Amino acid sequence: MANILSQIIRGLRKVGHRVGDQIWRLGAGARLFFLTLTYSTECFRRPRLIVREMYFTGVMSLIIILVSAFFVGMVLALQGYNTLQKYGSSESIGVLVALALVRELGPVITALLFAGRAGTAMTAEIGLMKATEQLSAMEMMAVNPISRVIAPRFWAGVLSMPLLACLFSMVGVLGGHLVAVAQIGVDVGAFWSQMQANVEFVDVTNMLIKSLVFGVACTMIALFEGYDAPPTAEGVSHATTRTVVISALSVLGLDFILTSFMMV
Numbered sequence: 001m002a003n004i005l006s007q008i009i010r011g012l013r014k015v016g017h018r019v020g021d022q023i024w025r026l027g028a029g030a031r032l033f034f035l036t037l038t039y040s041t042e043c044f045r046r047p048r049l050i051v052r053e054m055y056f057t058g059v060m061s062l063i064i065i066l067v068s069a070f071f072v073g074m075v076l077a078l079q080g081y082n083t084l085q086k087y088g089s090s091e092s093i094g095v096l097v098a099l100a101l102v103r104e105l106g107p108v109i110t111a112l113l114f115a116g117r118a119g120t121a122m123t124a125e126i127g128l129m130k131a132t133e134q135l136s137a138m139e140m141m142a143v144n145p146i147s148r149v150i151a152p153r154f155w156a157g158v159l160s161m162p163l164l165a166c167l168f169s170m171v172g173v174l175g176g177h178l179v180a181v182a183q184i185g186v187d188v189g190a191f192w193s194q195m196q197a198n199v200e201f202v203d204v205t206n207m208l209i210k211s212l213v214f215g216v217a218c219t220m221i222a223l224f225e226g227y228d229a230p231p232t233a234e235g236v237s238h239a240t241t242r243t244v245v246i247s248a249l250s251v252l253g254l255d256f257i258l259t260s261f262m263m264v
Helices: 002-038 040-044 047-057 059-086 090-131 134-140 145-184 188-198 201-228 233-262
Strands: none
Touching: 002 040, 002 145, 002 201, 040 047, 040 145, 047 059, 047 090, 047 145, 059 090, 059 145, 090 134, 090 145, 090 188, 090 201, 090 233, 134 145, 145 188, 145 201, 201 233
């Protein structure tokens, strides 16, 4: 009986220790977020830093975003046509493709791809800078690493995400148009006219809001994991893995919350 009780106590201690660590990490991440916002003014004085990071985070992610969007649009057209044809609404395939991409798939898949490509790169880069004591060297030279390293990457990710989401939706619509019009034979006039009549400005606005929130979440998670990573090769690799997992779960959770408010 005493052994069972001691095992239960040890198990509860382990659970409490892990919960405490996660709460501490959440607080440290919030502190880094507010420090990033505080020191962003120094970063905006040198916009070339943000532009350079936008190239590495946004432009370098463009190929995978566009290729994925093209195939997602084609799959949506195929699946949607088979479903709508049963109800005699095959001419509405353009509306289905456009609304699915603009309202949901565009910002969500873009954020997941961004986290997998740009987020892991930021985590690994900052983790290696910490492991090689480059951040400590900046502090010794009176250079704030948050304003010089963290803030430019943060704003580059936040600004890149809405642009990538818009490009994803546009290329996805083109992929759906290629399949629906060129392959299946849907009337091109009906495809575009019904899309223009049913896709409203509020849908595009909601897409931009979602992508902006996802950009803040994914970029901040990637930066914090790199900044908080143990200065070892194993620590950086684990931080990179956590970036992908936590970013994906955060995007899906935030997507549900934002959609709930937007559908009211």
